[in-house]
Amino acid sequence: MRRRVAVTINGTKHEHEVEPRLLLVHYIRDVAGLTGTHVGCDTSNCGACTVELDGHSVKSCTMFAVQADGTQITTIEGLAQGTALHPLQQAFWDEHGLQCGFCTPGMIMAAKQLLERNPNPTEQEIRVGLEGNLCRCTGYHNIVKSIQAAAKVMAPGAERKAPASVS
């Protein structure tokens, strides 16, 4: 039997009848049409499907859409403000924090939680904080550098440099 699910994704309300077995990541990608969130391993390991749900980073391949009923979800598409990239997106651009880019949406969503909980992390704290996200290009060094750069920009009182515009 199908169930009604109402969620707010990136500020937009979505409401649909879905099968209870529909995974949240498939709801986000196939029903809501937001394909920035990726399916990587599909076994709760790689973190490519990481989204923010009521302020907590979660692996959306390990939740049913019906469990998210009534929640506020933020995906990678919800980070930029108009044409201005989020500081994490800008830092991944500036510091070459991606190679193929497949893990990037999940890396950035996990990094967002990490910096909210610990605005000034050490390199080791960043590496431990990303234990739920895998990069098959093994581009971890620049991912860590990107998050360190973003932390500086996001620190209270930091001077924001002019963001690149999204074309």
Next chain:
Amino acid sequence: MNPAAFDYVVPRTLPEAVAELVKHGQEAKVLAGGHSLIPLMKLRLSTPSFLVDIGRIGNLSYIREEDGHIAIGALTTHHDIEFSDLLKNKLRLLTSAASQIGDPQVRNRGTIGGAAAHADPNGDFPACLLALDAELKAVGPKGERTIAARDFFVDTFTTSLEPNEILREIRIATPPPGSKGTYLKFSRRSQDWAIVAVAAQVRVTGHEVTQVAIGLTGMGSRPVRASGVEQALRGKPGHDDELRAAAERAVDGTDPQQDLNGSPDYRRHLAQVLTRRALEQITAHH
């Protein structure tokens, strides 16, 4: 990977949830954080036809101290345990274990009640609850009952919960001042399950070990107490040579399994080394 189709209900109270379990019998499974059940359902190792989602039942997520006990609601997440000031001060064994489960995203969803009821022999909380002599409160059609941790964990993925019972709360006697705990876990990669892990809670008063409780993860089909270690140390001064000798007895009465992660001998070695390290770490400042 999609799970097999199932029907789904979201009760708002525990009695409603129990009534759903009674109605649907063996076909029903309880869904909490879902971080053990959903992966199994995606692999179709578990194919329940009915899920009772207890995630929206109020008042099941809390950590509080009352009557000399610390009470933890079954829906309390690993994250909330990891960052609880009360537990950091009084029950560091649990914060230590919680911080080593899965990864931050998993800890945001996974719950202590779910981890206990799942009873994975390589899961982290069962050995902690066993070492701490926790009491597990379960609600069923006949009301509530309290199950001691030593009676709760029966076998691999098997507890003494009835199919129509739901774990509601975990209670642990507040350790006395000076009692210290730690959880040492060995795995090959970040996120992995423990190959072997040791949950230790020890109190040294003056020059005497007045409390010693050791739980082992991965040393059998369920968590076990290292009673040999406990007997060897209880009432002793706890000198370094005594700690080392006692740790050797971590293998007493254990039946570790052979699997891709290691042989029984390898697991016995790990249990001894991790037990020694845990004892040394806890007693270091006496």
